[in-house]
Each structure stands twice: as structure tokens, then as C-alpha cells.
Amino acid sequence: MNRSWSFILISGSMRVFIFLIIFFSGSVAFAQDFTSNEERPRVKIDSLYREDQFYVGITYNTLINGPENYSRDKISTGFTGGFLRDMPVNKNRTYAIAAGLGLTYNNYNHNFGVSGTNQSPNYAILGDGTYSTNRFTTLTADLPIELRWRASTFESTKFWRIYAGFKLSYLVYDRNVYDATLANIVIRDNPDLNKLGYGVYLASGYNTFNVYVHYGVNSLFKSGQVATEKVQLRSLNLGLIFYIL
Template identity: 50%
Template sequence: MNLLQNQFREKLFLSVLLLLPFFSAFAQEEIQTKPEIQEIKVDSLYREDQFYFGFNYNTLQQKPAGVKQQKFSIGISGGFLRDMPINKTRTKAFATGLGVSYNNYNQNIGITGTAQDAVYTVLDSDLDFDKNNFKQLLIDVPIEFRWRTSTYESYKFWRIYGGMKFSYLAYSKSVLKVNQGKTVITNNADFNKFLYGLYLSAGYNTLNVYAYYGLNPIFKSAEVDGQKIDMKALSVGVIFYIL
């Protein structure tokens, strides 16, 4: 009886040894297969939610007679956009989000007086002034339509994004510095609190060119030498999208 039991144990032991490689290979195949299935399921429903950062050159359009821009006027913007695909291949989408813009305009309109009663003068080009500009800090809400050649397998693709940007003026500051002194005005009541305009960006991968044109004037109620100041913003530059 003991002899039969020993033989049975030996056969069982040998059978387990022979089956171990099979179970090991099966387990490895299961481990390798599951992540691939999960990755396809998640990535095929990707969204191009993105942080963006832009650097622009600002110009003023529809300037009153005698008004000129001085030096280099810069603009910096940044924010986040939420992507909402509208087709099966996810190459078309709408997007909206929230951002912040800082715009600086160097020009020769001297602003004096107070925030509630500002006075505007076209400065003589021969006048010795050290500094003259106005700056704006804006809260932006962009709404855009997107076309791109993206796939769930690659983050490098061609894109064309365009739409409208609505902005709220959170802070403004004008500085005029001449030999006789310095005038600083914050939150000038003559500036438009709400601005809106069209924009377009296009490019490949992270780097893209960008252009924005304001549809309403920067000033809502201001005159210089009897002319209403109807200047609008035109900005061109580059914009970076980061996932």
C-alpha cells in the first residue's frame, strides 16, 4: 500500500513540474494583454485639453491723426482650454476655457488728469518724454472651433483653431513721464471694460502662429484734438499648446 502511495505522489509531483511552464506562460500572456486592451479603450476617446501660452506683438488700428506707436509693444497670454470632439475620428472639436492676457501699448497719446476725468493729447514727436504707454490686464474666455490631424497614437499633428475671444478688463494703468514730472492713472473709466474679437492659430505640434483682431474699440469714450479715439487692437505672434 505504501509503495502505491509513493508511486502516486511521484507521478503527481512530475505532473505539476511539467505543467508549471504552461501556467507561467499563460499568466505572463494575461499580464501583457490586459494593459494593451485598457490603453486602446482609454486613448481612443482622447481629448485635446490643453494649457496655452502666447507671446504677441501689439499694434493699434484706426488711430487718430498724428497718433503713432513708439518702441515695441508686447502682449503675453496664458490659460486652459477644454476640448469637446464632435466627430468619430475626433479631428473636429469645439473648445472653451479661461485665460489671462497682459497687453502693453507704447504710443504718443499722453493721458493726464484723473481716472474719472482723463485728458488726452497727441504728444509732439520732438517732445522730450521718457515714457508713455498704457497697459491692460484682461480675463479671457475663448470659444473656438478646432480642426486637426491628430490620432490617439500621436500627439504631433497639424492644427487650425479659430474663434472668438471675450475679455473683461480687470486692471489698467497709463504712465506718462516727461521732464516736468510723471502722471500715473490706474483703472481709467474711459477704457472699454468688455472687449471681443476674432482670432486664428495654426501650426504643427507645440509651436503655432497666432493672430487676433479686436472688433470693438479699446476706448469707449475718449477724444483727442476733437477726434473720437476708436482704436482697435491687432496682435500677431506665436502660441504654444501643452497637454
């Protein structure tokens, strides 16, 4: 076979090879498109949705209704988080009741001094410059119950909300640290504290960011006095809360 015939045969083979590549490529693309259009599972929209199952919050803390000359010192912060079971009560699911479990850590810096021992604490208002640290911390297990309104639909996760709640809190851990030049006193498991606390709160906002306000209805202390004045400190917590599905 001469060179010209070899060239013709090679050219013909190349054309057949290229044709086969194009043909099979088109077939695969068509099959994939057919599969994606005909066999792709359709996502069913859930009209029985529930909202905001988990929550996380950060707060600025203060205590109110303190003894005479009581004052805050430095910034006090708190953290809260937990789970809520959302239970819609109307057909459009814009109204709901929610109940759940959570934990709250609160920190308070102030001039309310605690001395003595764990079994027999004493209380006094500390003078300016007489201490470097005077911090009171608590950890509670919470039972929140909420009444909820939200402008939500099953097609959107961005909506306005107003949640009003009542929270029962059980004191799991407490610690007061007083640090001065001549003394370092740590009081734990203070018997004068209320083990069971209750408060009301409000959370409102749009989408991710929501303003949160919590007010402790009962006093943190069931007993204890500064001079002749009964201790009736109550908590007030202001911050942001984030709800997560």
C-alpha cells in the first residue's frame, strides 16, 4: 500500500473515532439530563413545620433592689442555651407554645461582699478601693415555657418573632470570690440562696438577631442581712438570643 492510501485510511479512521467520541458524549449528556429531569426526587414542602428548636444567648447582667449603697463593678456577663419543643396551635402555625430544658451561667461583679464560711456567711457593702475582685457566679438548670408569635411560612426561614416566656431555674452551682490585699475568701453552696428561682422574659427580633430581656421575679436570697436590711437582690439580664432550627 502506497503512502497516499495509508494517509486516506488513517484520516478515515480518525474521522470515525472523532464521530464515536461526539456520539457517545452526546448520549451520556442526554441520559444525564433525562435522568435529572425524570428521576430526580422531588422535595416535598413540609406544611407541618416547627420553628426554633435550639437557642443560645449572651447577656449583660445586673442585680437590682440591692441594699443601701449597693453598686455594680465592672462588666458582668451571662450565657444561656438549651432546647425547646415547638408546638403550633393554629393552622397557619404562626402561634405556638414551646417548652424545653436549658442551662444558664451568670456572673455578677459588685460591691456586695460575702465573708465568713460556707455554712455561716456574712454580708457587707464594700468600700471603694478595698478589694480587687468581688464576683458572684451561678449555674442553673432551666425549664423555659414560651408563648410564641411569628410571621413565618413553610417557604421562608426569615421572619419577625415575639416570644414571651416564663422560666423556672434550679440552682446547680454558686460561688462568691472576694479578693483583697489581706484576704482571699471563697464561699460555695451558700445556704442563704434560693435553690428555686423563677422569672419572666421576652425575646423579639427578625431572622437571626433577637433582643432578649429576663427579669428575676423572686430574690436570689431567701435569707441574709446587711446590718438590719434584708437582702432582696433580683437579677436583670439584657442581651441577644439566637434561635436555631
